[in-house]
Structure formats: structure tokens, C-alpha cells
Amino acid sequence: MPRARIVSTGSYVPERVLTNRELEQMVDTSDEWIIERTGIRERRIASEKQASSDLAYEAAKSALKRAGLKPKDLDLIIVASVTPDMPFPSTACILQAKLGAKDAAALDVNAACSGFIYSLSMANAFISSGQYRCVLVVGAETLSKITDWEDRSTCVLFGDGAGAAILGPADGDAGILSVRLHSDGSMGDLLTLPGGGSRNPVSKDTIKKRLHYIKMKGNETFKFAVKTLEKLVADTLAEFRLKPSDISLLIPHQANLRIIKATAERVGLPIEKVFVNIDKYGNTSAASIPIALDEAVRCERVRPGDYLMLEAFGGGITWASALIRW
Numbered sequence: 001m002p003r004a005r006i007v008s009t010g011s012y013v014p015e016r017v018l019t020n021r022e023l024e025q026m027v028d029t030s031d032e033w034i035i036e037r038t039g040i041r042e043r044r045i046a047s048e049k050q051a052s053s054d055l056a057y058e059a060a061k062s063a064l065k066r067a068g069l070k071p072k073d074l075d076l077i078i079v080a081s082v083t084p085d086m087p088f089p090s091t092a093c094i095l096q097a098k099l100g101a102k103d104a105a106a107l108d109v110n111a112a113c114s115g116f117i118y119s120l121s122m123a124n125a126f127i128s129s130g131q132y133r134c135v136l137v138v139g140a141e142t143l144s145k146i147t148d149w150e151d152r153s154t155c156v157l158f159g160d161g162a163g164a165a166i167l168g169p170a171d172g173d174a175g176i177l178s179v180r181l182h183s184d185g186s187m188g189d190l191l192t193l194p195g196g197g198s199r200n201p202v203s204k205d206t207i208k209k210r211l212h213y214i215k216m217k218g219n220e221t222f223k224f225a226v227k228t229l230e231k232l233v234a235d236t237l238a239e240f241r242l243k244p245s246d247i248s249l250l251i252p253h254q255a256n257l258r259i260i261k262a263t264a265e266r267v268g269l270p271i272e273k274v275f276v277n278i279d280k281y282g283n284t285s286a287a288s289i290p291i292a293l294d295e296a297v298r299c300e301r302v303r304p305g306d307y308l309m310l311e312a313f314g315g316g317i318t319w320a321s322a323l324i325r326w
């Protein structure tokens, strides 16, 4: 079966920068604590008028331009997000209309921080099956809109942004070699947004209890992430009998610099081979990997023939990896 390859990438982050120093004025925290415990120095925040589809639109336009494609060339649009513009219509449908991608199919994927890799896997399957030839995958988040700005244990972590990739059929050795998707719903309570759905519909009570904001058991999530990501990366390498030294670049989900470093160390990858931009953007959930991928492509840290690995861990609980020959 033909495999898919990434034809082009694009990304967009809002202009507004929120620094750790500014957060010191908002909650009981410090620049030193945030840098030491997370590696984050600043994050981007969407304006009041910007929803996730607006960020997705900018990232998608940039990816289309770099591929030399028009919106009407797209067969399918997949948007990964935990911050859709609204429950329905899907953010992918809203994006389809904004782009004017008239006949493209469109759907959203919710796999939290693993959402981009889950979506990449779907794009790969649609292209491999021959159903579609040109698929746009976007990870887009405005986490600032679901962040409790009075909760210091979460508000220092998240940021807004969007990253996009256009996929088409591969020829030769290049393309997506393997995608591994995992979930464990029994651990879903590690990371939740409990209010606003059919379990706890919006009411004065849900708002009073601040159930419309992200809740996270940070320390438990941290420990589970490190253990799980080590095995995930090792399994992905073993599937293709690759050694860590065969990997040119690892692009991890940017949740915490300590998680990134611990995973790299445990699997035997020097940190120089790991793409890190968490200091600039914080955790942008489904957008973090495609933003990092676009930056890596633009600064030529990925070259034709390179083995590139993506890995993520997030709410659900979900975790996923992709091995790509560039």
C-alpha cells in the first residue's frame, strides 16, 4: 500500500506574549519556580476575538502556500483540538469554510496532546487506502480560554497556537513508516475539563465550582508520562530495528522540559537530537508538535532521508508516536 508523506508545514502563534514575570503579578508563583519545574519562560495568548479556527486558518494558509496548493486541492481537513470554537459545527468545518475548501470532507479529533499524531495516523490511512490524495491536518488550541487564571498549578503551563501539515502520497523510501496510538480511559481523571458537557451541563453551580476550567493531577501525570514515553519510544525503535543513534530528530510534545529530558535520557538520545521550544510557547496541547515540526523544517533540522520521531502524551489518557522518513 502507498504510504503518506508530509508535503509541507505551517504554523501560527498569537502576538501577545505572557511572561513568567507577569504571572507573578497574577498568582503566587515565581519566574524561577516555573523555569526550574517546567522549562517555560513565556507563552502566547490569543486575543479575545481569536478562536481556535482563526489560529488554524493562519497555520493552514502558510502550509498551503509552501506546498504551492490551493484550498480547493484539499480532499480532507482534520483538526485536532480540545478547545474547539464550539461543540458543533466542528472546528474543521469552520476552517473549511474560512479557507474556501469547498468540497473537502472535515472532522475534528479529540485526543488532547496526542491529537496531532492521532490525526496524522488517520490522514495516513485515508491516503494509503487510496480514498484521498491531499489531506490537511491541523493542531489548534486556545487553551488560555479554558485555563483557570487563579490556579497556579495549571495556569503557568499552557499557551495558544496552531500548527499544520499537508499530506499526500509518498514515493520512494520517504513517508510515514509507523504510527502507534494508545489510550487508557480508566486514568482519564488525571486531566479533565469537567463542566459544559452532557455530564455537567453549564449552570450557575458549575461556574461557581469552576468546572469549566482544566483540572490536572500534575504530579501523577508527570510520573505516568515519563514511564510511558520511555516504553513508547523504545517500542517504536524496536519495530524497525533502529538504534537511538539512527534518529536524526525527536520532536516530543512540549508539556514539561523535565519530562522531555528524562525521556531522552532513558532511551539514550542526546538532548541535541531533541527539538525543544517549550520555553517560548508552554504546553499548547495538540498544537505543540506541528508548531515544533514547522520550526524544525524552517531551520533545516530535518533533511531528506532523516529518521524523525514524534511522540506525545495527554488527556484521555492518550499517548502516541510516529516514525517518519523525511
Ligand code: ACO
Residues within 6 Å of the ligand: 028, 029, 030, 033, 034, 037, 038, 112, 113, 152, 153, 154, 156, 191, 217, 218, 219, 220, 221, 222, 225, 255, 256, 259, 283, 285, 313, 314, 315
Ligand atoms: N508556583 C509555585 N509553586 C507551585 C506552583 C507554581 N506555579 N504550582 C505548584 N506549586 C507548588 C505546589 O503547591 C507544591 O507545594 P507543596 O509542596 O507546598 O504542596 C509544590 O509546588 C510541588 O507541586 P507538584 O505538583 O508536586 O510539582 P511538580 O514538580 O509535579 O510540578 C507540574 C508540577 C509542572 C504540573 C508537573 O507535575 C507536570 O508538568 N506534570 C505533567 C503535565 C503533563 O504532562 N500534562 C499532560 C499534557 S496536558 C494536556 O493533555 C492538556
